[in-house]
Amino acid sequence: MKRQAIVMNDKDNVATAVTDLQKGLEAVVEIKSQITQIAIQEDIPLGHKFAISNIATGEDIIKYASVIGQASENITIGMHVHTQNVMSLRGRGDKVIDGRDINE
């Protein structure tokens, strides 16, 4: 049977939709070998991510068991996780002020 979403690693806090998921859908997701249902809060296009746990501002977004960015606002379970609420931590020339990286 075709799945709706995939979690790449047990340590991840996001799942990736492998088909278009509509708001209000109870998406079936396998998390740590358990079949779980997650209420989708916004439309999630194929390939886009949604939270499988609540993630507070400043917390790491984890995919492939690695940090892929940081939450720029509070994200609740079932919300779309993308550029509108995730900051990249790498290659941020826009964060360099007077030659100094403000992240460092």
Add this chain to the structure above:
Amino acid sequence: MNETFMGYRRPNGSVGIRNHVVVLSAMDNVNGVVKKISSQVKDVLPITILYGRGQFGQDNDLTINTLIGMGKNPNIASVLVVSLEKVSAKKIADGIAQSKKPVAYLSVQDCGGSLEAAYQGSKIALEMVLQASEQQREECLFSELILGVECGGSDTTSGIASNPAVGYVADKVVDSGGVVFLSETSEFMGAEHVLAERASSPDVAKKIWAAVKRIEDDAKSRGVDIRGANPVPDNIAGGLTTIEEKSLGAIMKGGTAVIQDLLEYGQAPTGKGLYLMDTPAPASESMTALVAGGAQVILFSTGKGNIMGNPIAPTIKISGNPKTVKTMIANIDLDVTGITEGTENLSQGGDKILEELIKVCSGKKTKAEVLGEEQIAISRIQPTV
């Protein structure tokens, strides 16, 4: 694994999967002559470039070495180098001749203009095509293969399906005693820890960290967020949120083997196994370097769809995005959407790629090859004067 394919044995013992006769521009001002020759002589592969004149220092070395590396690629039976003047033409021809294949050169100034150069070049190319046409394919081993892996137009299905499936084949090639090139340095950013852990020595690990730092420092010196250039807008539309996420998916196409070394742009490997190559991410520049390093074939993973192939090394397009395989079927050779949707496992998808790889190495054409969606682009690292 004892996989074999039918290839062309070259005078230096290397093996080609195509039998191209190449007419190669040494600089952009002779591209018209190269095109004239290829319009007169059938079965010639014209390779034209931009720039090549007034380049100096490191930038000039990179151009010359890439041209020589491309000419040496075993998919090429023989080469005619065309330049405006004889010094550059001879330098490149001499470099290619180290591979013991037939090489000739001509200078447009010494021929007396473009029409005369096209006439003399056509006569040389005619003989080269006749000679190459006599060569037969013979059985060759996978250990004689250099596989380049590339991704372009990536989305999150790339990291779920097409990249790991390509990585499965990369592991098979390494296990068979062959070579795999994984390139696109900016797409190691955020995944260096995974790569460095697999480095063959602490020195190689240091090289990996340093190469990524160089890219990141460059992004910082330009004062802008790298997001927008990498990931590009279609990556973001496909669900890739950050460069970290893109990189962690991208490196999977290299498989899981020990990383022998980090090669420079277009550098040939010094042994067997998996090598990283320090190249920009865009496909034309990256694949040009892979081919200059000796790659005979490229597995190209795509999500949103990227049509680019390399004219010298056949490029097999693989996608696990169920929408793209429908909308861009003219540009996708293999469909691994089953892995994305969970109806096919990685080894089933990977074996499909392996089977196609053997066919392409033995002569089957790829879609990019038939459609001519091919481009050479040599990177530039310093301005011309």
